[in-house]
Amino acid sequence: MNVRQATPYLVCAGLLIAVAAVAKYAEHNHLIGPDIAQRATLATGGLVLAFYGNAIPKSYCAWRNPAKAKRAQSAMRVGGWSFVLAGLAYAGLWAFAPLKTADLASTIVVASAIILTLGYTIWAYALCRNSDVVTQTNADG
Amino acid sequence: MNLVFKALADPTRRRVLELLRKGPMTAGELSDHFPVSKPTMSAHFAVLREADLVDVQKSGKAVIYRLKLSVLEEALLGFAGTFGMRAGNARPDGKPIALKKGTTP
Numbered sequence: 751m752n753v754r755q756a757t758p759y760l761v762c763a764g765l766l767i768a769v770a771a772v773a774k775y776a777e778h779n780h781l782i783g784p785d786i787a788q789r790a791t792l793a794t795g796g797l798v799l800a801f802y803g804n805a806i807p808k809s810y811c812a813w814r815n816p817a818k819a820k821r822a823q824s825a826m827r828v829g830g831w832s833f834v835l836a837g838l839a840y841a842g843l844w845a846f847a848p849l850k851t852a853d854l855a856s857t858i859v860v861a862s863a864i865i866l867t868l869g870y871t872i873w874a875y876a877l878c879r880n881s882d883v884v885t886q887t888n889a890d891g
Numbered sequence: 892m893n894l895v896f897k898a899l900a901d902p903t904r905r906r907v908l909e910l911l912r913k914g915p916m917t918a919g920e921l922s923d924h925f926p927v928s929k930p931t932m933s934a935h936f937a938v939l940r941e942a943d944l945v946d947v948q949k950s951g952k953a954v955i956y957r958l959k960l961s962v963l964e965e966a967l968l969g970f971a972g973t974f975g976m977r978a979g980n981a982r983p984d985g986k987p988i989a990l991k992k993g994t995t996p
Binding site: 803804805806807808816819820823824827830831834 | 959
């Protein structure tokens with residue numbers, strides 16, 4: 751990844767820090783309540799997660815083996831979609847849901863996305879390994 | 892983003908992207924699905940590459956294309972296919988469908 755490609759992600763990270771700093775400053779000066787500051791910061795975090803998730807399927811994949819490339823592509827698509835949807839849900843929950851509900855539900859949503867992505871990736875990797883073993887066995891036998 | 896919309900506006904290019912969803916394919920394998928000349932297919936591939944929707948790897952003599960869609964671009968592809976622009980509605984040669992007399996576009 752070169753500087754030009756990394757710029758949007760660095761801007762996003764900067765935005766997240768800026769929103770948190772502005773919200774803290776506004777809260778400290780009694781311009782907004784503490785719950786608004788928390789909601790603004792965490793909802794922005796959800797949008798940033800969705801932005802990062804959007805780029806996952808576009809990331810570089812250097813598999814030479816077509817079967818592995820296919821599995822890697824599908825794993826990246828599943829990861830991308832799950833993180834985008836989780837990020838949007840996280841942002842929506844922190845923007846609109848009651849704080850207690852948002853606290854629990856947002857954790858469940860993001861944890862589900864992580865488990866789904868990891869689970870699918872491990873499953874896809876295992877399939878690739880099994881196909882390698884079968885190919886090796888056939889070649890030996 | 893204009894390049895992406897331009898690439899997704901054509902039914903043949905959308906069909907190429909739908910085929911690549913199944914996994915990476917060589918240029919020859921992709922071309923086999925379309926009764927169009929190789930230069931025409933090359934032009935379609937060039938538009939997709941320019942829009943950064945596909946990735947190209949050379950493996951010996953074969954040129955392998957891989958899908959490189961972000962989630963947003965994939966959603967746009969889905970919308971383009973859903974709202975009356977499905978690749979199946981296009982002529983098999985990839986040219987636009989001719990309008991009947993008395994109809995308006």
